[in-house]
Amino acid sequence: MTVASKKIPAPDRVEIRRALLSVSDKSGLVDLARSLHEAGVELVSTGGTRKAIADAGVPVVDVTTVTGFPEIMDGRVKTLHPSIHGGLLAVRDDPEHRQAMADNGIDPFDLVVINLYPFEEVVAARSDYPTTIENIDIGGPAMVRAAAKNHAYVTVVTDPADYDEVLAMLAANDGASTLDMRKAFAARAFQRTASYDAMISAFMVRALDLPATGRHHAVGGTLSLSMRYGENPHQAAGLYLTGEVRPGAATAQLLQGKALSYNNVNDTDAAFELVSEFDPATPSVAIIKHANPCGVATGSSLAKAYRKALECDQTSAFGGIVALNGTLDAEAARHIVRIFTEVIIAPDVTEEAAAMVAAKKNLRLLVTGGLADPREKGMLVKSVAGGFLAQERxxxxxxxxxxxxxxxxxxxxxxxxxxKFAFRVAKHVKSNAIVYARDGATVGIGAGQMSRIDSARIAGRKAEDAAQALGLGEPRTQGCVVASDAFFPFADGLLSAVEAGATAVIQPGGSMRDEEVIAAADEHGLAMIFTGVRHFRH
Incomplete structure (x- = not known):
């Protein structure tokens, strides 16, 4: 008969008499241990945790005293013992469990404080494979899961940020835990172990170059930023870090400005991924609005690249995201801050440029420390009702x-x-995507339309609007090239590009009507390149 079938009710209050502490992160440990001791709680601990507590003058029992067995195998085996797990898993109101505890000299634990080996930090430090694997915690997650499962009696804490909450709970309840609090802490504990295992799985898939879509797929993360809301004010949101070591919006250092919003992170990620496509020896700038580029350019300097990118669509650039593939310098900063910009993201920034940006107190400045590798493998996940889609980057x-x-x-x-420039950009434009480019700069972009011809027409209209804003006699699409993220299903999309002034085309090819499209290109004297690879981006 299982415990569940016995229908033993969980008590509301459990007095905290005995605690097990084993932590990798020692922050706040001594203060917690001292407070628990002063509240009359017996402390049991392991290795470095026990030493830190004892060195502070707080009485603590070594776990080997409880198990009667020494730590062995470089500390790999120390808490995987019935005297520990029996004390965590015992259902104290079950007569059979009580008898088993009595027969085997097992005392219960009422509080378990554990945080795990710093696997994420080891991955972030780009440690070698054996070192990273050695930092996979085994005993910690086992104890956390055992305590969390038995939350009817045991309070489990996995984060130093929760220590004050635990002490406040004990103070408010005369040294006891409440069932509601034990349930809440148990949920957090399972979230922690699930995230931990997901990060290990993701690391091994990357390190061993395993198939990205295996039989099981886990997604885990650690909260990095709580946001006021998501895409809209009625949606809750947060930014989570998965442990992937990739420069970008999620891992960048915010040097100044307001906290990033959900949309800021989404758009900034799109901007930085795009600009990372370009060789850092070629100064490049991307301006993004609503996850789509409204201007991208290369130049002899970042300032010149920015000015060229801005000319593509000055209206949309207002309130946009600016990404650079080199160190933000004073000349570039001087131009960028002239119009309202939400975020600037770059691998680095000079002191002079940072001071210029600081004059705009709400303008967010992010520094990544490097560019993202466009060839690097990785996983992208999108939720759908009842599941999620996962694909390689x-x-x-x-x-x-x-x-x-x-x-x-x-x-x-x-x-x-x-x-080549236009096709790099088209990869980062929502499909259906059409990009007109000339002299290393976009001159018209059509994004996210239901038909490719509509994208071509919108890109042409954008070019006309830009020409009018710049006081030019004709759109800069005259003599441009055009890139399409996928094949032209009919010649009409190509002919629309011809009307806009394009002289050369790059597209994946592969349509049933390729010959028709090629014939139309020849008829109008166009040069056309097939890449054999498409870049749908939904």
Whole structure:
């Protein structure tokens, strides 16, 4: 008969008489131990935790005294013992459990304070494989899960941030825990162990280059930032770190400005992933609005690249995100702060540039310490009702593709440079995506439309609006190139690009009507490149 079938009710209050402490993070430990001792709680502890408590003059019992067995195998085996787990799992109101405890000299634990080996920090330090594996905690999660399962009697704490809450609970209840609090702490404990195991799994998949979509897939993270709300004010949200070592919005250092919002992080991530596609030797800037680029450019300096990117769509750039692939300097900062900008993200920043940005107290400045590797493998997860979709990151890079000219006319060297540039950008534009580019800058972008021809027309209209804003006689799409994230299903989308002034095209190819599209390109004297790779981005 199981405990559940015996229908033994959980007590509301459990007096805290005995506690087991075993922590990797020693912050707040001594104060907690002293407070528990002063409240009459017997303390049992392990290794370095026991030493820290004892060195502070607080009485503590070594776990080996309880188990009657020494720590062995470099501390790998110390708490995996019936005297420990019996004290954690015993149902004290079950006569059979009480008898088993009496027969085996097992005393119960009322409070368990454990935090795990710092696996995430070891991964972040890019430690070698054996060192990382050695930092997988075994005894800690086993005790946490045992205590959390038996929360009818045991309070389990896994984070130093909760120590004050535990002490406040004991003070308010004459040294006892309440069932509601034990349930809450148990839920947090299972969240912690689930996240911990998910991070280990993700590390091993990456390190061993295993298939990304195995039979089981776990997603875990540690809360990095609680947000006021999500995409909209009625939605709760938070930023979680998965342990992946990748420069970007989630892991960047916020040097100044307001706290990042959900939309800020989403858009900034899109901006930095895009700008990381470009060689750091080529100054490049991307301006993002609602996760889509509204201007991208390269230049001889970041300032010049920014000005070229801004000219693509000055209206949309207002209140946007600016990402740079090099150190933000004073010249670039001077131009960026002239209009309202939500976030600037760059690998680094000069002191002079930081001072300029600081004059805009709400402008967020993020420093990543490096660029993201566009070729690096990784997983992307999207929730759906009843589950989630998981896929590998799109790590296809234009420089690695086998480009094939399919038209009579081949692109000029200048056109080819712009075609490669435009296809880099198209990879980061929501599908259906059309990107017009000239001289290393976008001159019109059409994003996220239901048909490709609509994206081509919108990109052309954007170019016309930009020309009017800049006081130009004609749109800068005259003599440009065009990139499409996927094939043209019909020639009409291509003809729309011709009307806009495009002279060369880059697209994946693969349509049933490729020959029709190629014929239309030849008829209008276009050069067209097939990449063989598409970049849908939904």
């Amino acid at each position: 799109d790590n296809s890079v234009i420089d690695d593709l086998d480009l094939r000219c399919v038209t009579k006319r081949k692109p000029t060297e200048a056109e080819l440079d712009d075609l």
